[in-house]
Amino acid sequence: MSRKSKHSYLLEKSVQAVISAIEIYNKPDFKYREESFSILMVNAWELLLKAKILKDNKNDLTALYVIDKVKSLKKDGTPKVNLCYKQNRANNFMTIDIYSALKKLPLENVLRENIDLLIEIRDNAIHFFNDSKLFEKKLLEIGTATLKSYVDIINDWFNYDLTRFNFFLMPIAFFHPGDITALSLNKEDKHHKNLLKYIAKKEKEFPTTEIGKHNISLILETKFVRGTSTEAIPMKYDPTNPKAISVKIDSEEQFANKYPWSFIDDLMPKLKERYKDFKADKKYNKIKQALDKNVAFCGERYLDIKKKKGVPKKYYNPEILKEFDKHYQKKNNNDNYSEKIVQPQTPSTVGQPTGKNNYSL
Numbered sequence: 001m002s003r004k005s006k007h008s009y010l011l012e013k014s015v016q017a018v019i020s021a022i023e024i025y026n027k028p029d030f031k032y033r034e035e036s037f038s039i040l041m042v043n044a045w046e047l048l049l050k051a052k053i054l055k056d057n058k059n060d061l062t063a064l065y066v067i068d069k070v071k072s073l074k075k076d077g078t079p080k081v082n083l084c085y086k087q088n089r090a091n092n093f094m095t096i097d098i099y100s101a102l103k104k105l106p107l108e109n110v111l112r113e114n115i116d117l118l119i120e121i122r123d124n125a126i127h128f129f130n131d132s133k134l135f136e137k138k139l140l141e142i143g144t145a146t147l148k149s150y151v152d153i154i155n156d157w158f159n160y161d162l163t164r165f166n167f168f169l170m171p172i173a174f175f176h177p178g179d180i181t182a183l184s185l186n187k188e189d190k191h192h193k194n195l196l197k198y199i200a201k202k203e204k205e206f207p208t209t210e211i212g213k214h215n216i217s218l219i220l221e222t223k224f225v226r227g228t229s230t231e232a233i234p235m236k237y238d239p240t241n242p243k244a245i246s247v248k249i250d251s252e253e254q255f256a257n258k259y260p261w262s263f264i265d266d267l268m269p270k271l272k273e274r275y276k277d278f279k280a281d282k283k284y285n286k287i288k289q290a291l292d293k294n295v296a297f298c299g300e301r302y303l304d305i306k307k308k309k310g311v312p313k314k315y316y317n318p319e320i321l322k323e324f325d326k327h328y329q330k331k332n333n334n335d336n337y338s339e340k341i342v343q344p345q346t347p348s349t350v351g352q353p354t355g356k357n358n359y360s361l
Contacts, residue, residue: 006061007054011158014047018150019165025143034139035125041146042098042122045115048150049101052157066094110206111153111214114146117202124195138199141217149214259299259315267316274321275328287327291320 021040025033050064057063062085071084086094096104098119102112121139154160199217206216261267271278278284292298297320300312 005055006059007051010047010051010054011154011160014044014051015154015160015162017041017044017047018147022147022166034121034136037143038118038122038125038139041143042115042118044150045118045146046098046101048154048157049098049105050095053101053104055157061093064095066096066100108214110212110216111149113202113206114142114149114214114216117142117199117216118146120195120198134196138196138217142199145208145215145218148218152213255299255301255315259317261316261318263314263316267320270318270321271324271328274330275324276331277329283327287324291323297323 017040021037021044024030024040025037027033030036053063054061062083065085068084068086072080074080088094098115102115121135121142151162154162203216208215208218261270268280292314297317299315299317301315302312
């Protein structure tokens with residue numbers, strides 16, 4: 001029976017950490033909810049990033065070790081042929097922190113910022129305290145976004161199936177953090193105010209987008225909808241019966257929710273922004289004409305809704321972009337990112353890893 005690869009151990013530990021974070025957050029009455037979630041979630045990200053670095057470096061543990069720059073230089077200041085690595089108080093080799101791990105991998109900037117916000121929240125929790133209703137609201141939004149990104153990343157990097165887990169945060173209360181709208185930042189103490197202002201600044205720099213793979217934060221909305229349970233109360237709409245149950249349906253709102261994009265103001269700018277090779281040519285027109293006929297992507301609105309008179313105006317569902325993805329090349333958000341990963345040389349026998357069990361992660 002073959003042993004699991006070293007990166008697989010880190011991968012499993014990362015998944016265990018994120019599941020623990022969700023389970024603790026979703027407990028009905030847990031007083032250290034947000035702080036515990038941020039601590040465990042940052043740990044999960046760090047382990048996942050290190051697992052990816054190990055995988056990319058063929059499970060060479062020295063890829064995670066912290067180089068001792070002083071011991072790696074000769075007396076004349078020139079670098080030694082073999083690198084030396086720092087050791088902790090237990091004489092095990094120190095591994096890089098989460099910031100160093102982030103620098104080694106080409107992640108989208110918005111994902112980096114989301115993880116950075118989690119780290120800031122964790123640091124405040126560990127070194128001081130977080131106790132604010134507004135903070136609880138922001139943690140829920142940032143946590144929801146980071147879980148979505150985590151699921152996407154672990155699937156992209158390791159093809160890891162997380163469908164057997166419930167990866168979502170549950171605000172189990174009638175007055176959950178998302179409903180807090182009347183609270184004022186001015187009522188917060190200086191410590192909380194500084195943290196919330198920092199979060200608000202990052203959210204302004206990286207606004208939430210519907211088509212983005214990653215986001216700084218995601219707002220969670222809870223709505224009551226019609227159920228299909230067999231135990232539900234049967235209802236029948238009869239406009240001619242004055243005794244019938246009154247049901248109000250706002251068709252305009254329903255249409256706007258399904259087709260929020262107009263052609264000129266939304267769809268075209270999104271297409272130009274999203275693709276490298278996009279042109280409004282015959283190829284585009286042929287694709288669009290086919291998609292316009294699909295009610296899942298396009299809907300028409302007339303000036304006279306009842307008689308359907310006048311020239312109809314077309315509106316679009318954001319899901320239409322997934323169809324255009326099949327025909328055009330998406331822009332790479334990391335085109336301007338460059339990070340040189342230095343492959344460590346074989347370590348010397350002094351202050352170096354010599355035994356197969358002489359390492360710590």
